[in-house]
Amino acid sequence: MERQSFASAANVSERLAQPPALAISTVIFALRPSESSGRPTLWLPLVRRIREPFKGLWALPGGPLTRADSLQDAAARNLQDTTGLAPSYLEQLYAFGGLHRSPSQRVVSIVYWAMVQSAEAAMARESENVKWFRADGLDALAFDHRQIVDYALWRLRNKMTYGSIAYHLLGEKFTLAQVREVYEAVLDRTVDPANFRRQLKQTAHIEATDEYLQGGKHRPPRLYRYTGATSEYFPATNPPSPNA
Amino acid sequence: MERQSFASAANVSERLAQPPALAISTVIFALRPSESSGRPTLWLPLVRRIREPFKGLWALPGGPLTRADSLQDAAARNLQDTTGLAPSYLEQLYAFGGLHRSPSQRVVSIVYWAMVQSAEAAMARESENVKWFRADGLDALAFDHRQIVDYALWRLRNKMTYGSIAYHLLGEKFTLAQVREVYEAVLDRTVDPANFRRQLKQTAHIEATDEYLQGGKHRPPRLYRYTGATSEYFPATNPPSPNA
DNA sequence: TCAAAAGTGTTATAGATACACCCATGG
DNA sequence: CCATGGGTGTATCTATAACACTTTTGA
Incomplete structure (x- = not known):
């Protein structure tokens, strides 16, 4: 997915003279039940490379930056194209x-990370060349994508520990236990239900319905x-607004 | 500084067909005594644009990405070229x-932010087209650089509150009161000297000398x-290692 | 009525804050 | 010897963790 339209009409010496190519890739996280325990775990979709380099290996969805989109829009479109999903969070x-x-050629990749709601993720289309994998314990990926995923995981865990971000992995309505399960799945440790409940109750943007x-x-x-706005790209813990 | 070698040999229609240009810019922070109070305050160097667009306005130091450098190296080189300084921190x-x-043309800027030690910053060369400004209360800058500086300030303050980053603005040896002054200057609030001292003593990487x-x-x-390594680009509070 | 998760209350601990106090030095 | 910043001690407050306990439901 890195570089593709660029390389087709150029020979090697021309490539070397070209400026670095600019690509957008996206790490997409969603919750899916583990095959073994059935508990929710982190998954992400990858696409199989159908040409060199790294032909046959799995890679992050992405592509060259098209002129018409902002970086953010390009990442969202990407996500739409490969999985048919809309991100509930994108950064x-x-x-x-x-x-x-x-x-072959130098590529600069601007990478986004996204979360999609579990209900939607269940309907995500898979195919021969688009498959979902567990986020931990990935095999070797194309390019440096394995390190990129690890970094995205680090950022996700970091934001999870202090920030209201877990809800973007759940549906519109959820139980507090479900939120707790997200924390436990992502941070990989158990959380005291009693204390967790109290923490959430103090937090803003969590509203009790009268449904059970x-x-x-x-x-x-x-x-x-x-x-807290469902498609909010830049939550309160974030910058003033680098939306440019 | 955005786009320059790119545009020279191309007419307008060719420009539109080109992929987005890739530029590197850097927000450089250093401590300087305030003119009024004499207390240390945050300053940054800007360069005056000598051609359109935004001719005459001040802008962040930067330039197009040269093939030979990694992104990090390009930013460091930039800093060297415009101010003659080496960064003690760069991210x-x-x-x-x-x-x-x-x-005119679409430009994607990858922006770095840096800190230089106050002793070195005092020797930084200024000229007609390179001047230092107080980081707060800047006038309108070229492009979206004003917003970029504000975002960098936000990140700096954020890192300062939990992380060992203030030392990169000071010299090799410093008093605890000087560190406290940095915190007060950057965060713009007073800090209890007694408690601040204790917090630092618990922190790793702060070693008492036998000098006074x-x-x-x-x-x-x-x-x-x-x-903690003086030219360490990625401290412990940071990612595994997205140095690529 | 029993098992298990939902939900509440209570105490212990760690860290941050506020501030009273002593120490050392230049003038 | 006094003013001032360097440096220490200590009580208080607050957020968190640990865990005992009560409530509500399906089976």
Whole structure:
């Protein structure tokens, strides 16, 4: 996905004279039940490379920056094209510009990371060349994408510890236990239900509905709603506004 | 500084067909005594634009990405060229890629932010087209550089509150009161000297020397040293290593 | 009526804050 | 010896963690 329209009409010496190519890639996180335990775990979609370099390996969805879109829009479009999903959260991760990320031509990748709601993620289309993988324990990926995913995971965990971000992985209504499960899945540690509940109650933007989740085996838990704009790209813990 | 070698040999229609230009800019912070109070305050160097667009206005130092350098190296070189200084801290800030940042051609700027030690900053060369300004209360700058500076300030303050970053603005040896002054200057609030001292003593990478700062009017304070690698670009509070 | 999750209350601990106090030096 | 900043001690407040306990439901 890195470089493609660029290379087609150029020979090697022309490539070397060209300025670095500019690409957008996206790390997309969603919650899916683990095959083994059934508990929610972090997954992300990857696309199989159908040409050199790294032909056959899995890579982050992405492509060259098209003239018409802002960086943010380009990332969102990307996500739409490969998975058919709209992000409930989208933020710039980092610009990777090492000299030898791609063997033939130099590529600078501006990488975004996104979260999609679990309900939608369940309907995401897969195919021979688009598959979902567990975020931890990935094999070798194309380019430096393995390190990029690790960095995105680091950022996700970081934001999770102090910030209201977990809700973007859930549906519109959710129980407090579900939020807790997200924390436990992402941070990979257990959280005391009693204290967790109190922390959330103090937090703004969490509104109790008068509905209860039925169908469980035990006492039906109350449903809550997140009131901090659902498609908010830059939450309060973030910059004034580098939307440019 | 945005776009320059790119545009020279191209007419307008060719420009529109070109992919977005890639530029590197740097927000450089240093401590200088305020003209009024004499207390240390935040300053940054700007360069005057000598051609359109925004001719005559002040802008961040920067330029197009040269093939030979990594993004980080390009930013460091930039800093060297315009101010003659070497950064004691350098980190990627954000990639700005709005469609209309530059009137003629589309420019994607990868912006870094840096800190230089106060002793060195005092020797920084100024000229007709390179001047230092107080970081707060800037006038209108070229392009979207004003917003970029504000964002860099936000990031600096954020890192300052939890992270060992203030030392990069000071010299090799410093008193604890000097560190406190940095905090007060950057965060713009007073800090209790007693508690601040204790917090620092718990922190790693702060080593007491057996020297004392002479020449003051009162009891000579002990000098300390920062032992966390002085040119460390990615401290512990940061990503695994997106150095690519 | 029992198991298990929902939800509440209570105490212990760690860290931050406020501030009273002593120490050392130049004038 | 006094003013002032360097440096220490200590009480208080607050957020968090740990965990015992009560409530509500399905089976």
